[in-house]
Amino acid sequence: MITVAVCGCGARGLFAYMEYAKRFPDRMKVVAGADIIPERLQLLRELYGVPEEMCFDSDEALLAQPKLADAMLISTMDRQHAGEAMKALEKGYHLILEKPISPVLAECLALQEKIHETDRFVVVGHVLRYTNFYAKAEELIRTGAIGKLMTIAMTENVGWWHFSHSFVRGNWRRDDETSPMLLQKCCHDMDIMRWLAGVPCKKVQCFGTLSYFKEVNAPEGSAARCMDCPLQDSCRFSAKTLYISSPHLGVRHDHGGWARVFVPDPTEENILEALKTSPYGRCVFRSDNNVADHETVDLEFENGILGTFTVSAFTERCDRTLKITGTDGEIYGVLGEDRLHLVRFGAGEEVIDLKKVTDGPEGHGGGDMGLADGFWRLMTGQAEEKTSVDVSIESHVMALAAEASREAGGTTVVLEDFVKQADKGNR
Ligand SMILES: NC(=O)c1ccc[n+]([C@@H]2O[C@H](COP(=O)([O-])OP(=O)(O)OC[C@H]3O[C@@H](n4cnc5c(N)ncnc54)[C@H](O)[C@@H]3O)[C@@H](O)[C@H]2O)c1
Structure with missing residues (x-):
């Protein structure tokens, strides 16, 4: 069995590869984690039984500890991965490293050198x-x-x-x-x-x-936020429609996971309230994209x-x-x-x-699970x-x-x- 520390307990950290640990508790165990949002650490404890003293309130706090697990899953945001990966390699962790490695080419190249130097297993999240x-x-x-x-x-x-x-x-x-x-x-x-x-x-x-x-394409009479917009029931991009009733993202179609990024408990009422102030409630033609x-x-x-x-x-x-x-x-x-x-x-x-x-003995192949299985096989000398x-x-x-x-x-x-x-x- 291999042990894993999760750095960044968001959608990818909690719900993607580590499903493997839930399904195969004799192969992979989550033993520590870090996030700056306390509710995410709470979820880490609930989902994986990680004890309180192994939950840290930042990547830095986690990486300041002695090595706590065989491997680290790095699943913070894009620009944080490379720095955390460098430190984790120095501590002796093997890595599942979310993509992109870094948007800065020099950081990618420096990390590549470090990986070869430390000779650790590093699997980048190329799930396809x-x-x-x-x-x-x-x-x-x-x-x-x-x-x-x-x-x-x-x-x-x-x-x-x-x-x-x-x-x-x-x-x-x-x-x-x-x-x-x-x-x-x-x-x-x-x-x-x-x-x-x-x-x-x-x-x-x-x-x-x-x-x-872009703003130039905003429909006439539309407002800066969907919840204030007279077109909120007719516009295809209405955040209210998208997150409540649309077949693509709507909570009514069991897609509450999309809204979880801006509201921890995505009930209809909570979503409508959050859309009044959240960036996800902005008009798509008036965002800062x-x-x-x-x-x-x-x-x-x-x-x-x-x-x-x-x-x-x-x-x-x-x-x-x-x-x-x-x-x-x-x-x-x-x-x-x-x-x-x-x-x-x-x-x-x-x-x-x-x-x-x-593509696996259990036939559970497929992106996230396949990658986690591949990592476990790599770490245990089977692949x-x-x-x-x-x-x-x-x-x-x-x-x-x-x-x-x-x-x-x-x-x-x-x-x-x-x-x-x-x-x-x-x-
Ligand atoms: N492989 C794939 O197919 C795939 C798919 C989606 C996203 N991703 C990548 O995964 C990464 C995470 O995406 P996500 O959707 O899970 O985002 P997310 O926002 O849900 O998760 C990121 C987490 O990192 C935490 N965090 C931020 N700063 C931190 C710090 N200093 N210390 C500890 N934790 C910190 C945040 O609070 C959040 O919980 C991104 O880089 C994204 O590009 C990969």
């Missing part, structure tokens, strides 16, 4: 690698099912309602406070593309802007492999599509549809039922590293280079030069 969908696609490429790999096209459909929650009103609306969209949301996709390509990326080019969620709402990235990998990636807020569904071509065939599918299509040129199409593919930290860092380099390209109006960025510059400038 643990889904049957991408794992099967990777296996098909690796085993030559479509010949020589040529192109990878990926789309991330964020969903207008999800985008408004996280990237207009919520935590990730400003890149100067957290991370740019490509890193925060799409480092998963960059990571998957790099993993599927199997070789390093050489160049990237990116276009994209924040074009819709600055992250792009649609972007495209072109990528050139070694061996002539080409990638294209599109992320858009303007979709109904929240899903991801994949289309891979090779000299002898193609693979395509939609994440979440439980099937992958494999076409072998001249030999027809096979539909692979992903429900029949298991090889699946999320190589070097590849994770590479995917951050790709995302940050793409962001630099976007900011410069779509110039081509050579990754080798980009890394050299970060090295020169900051370390």
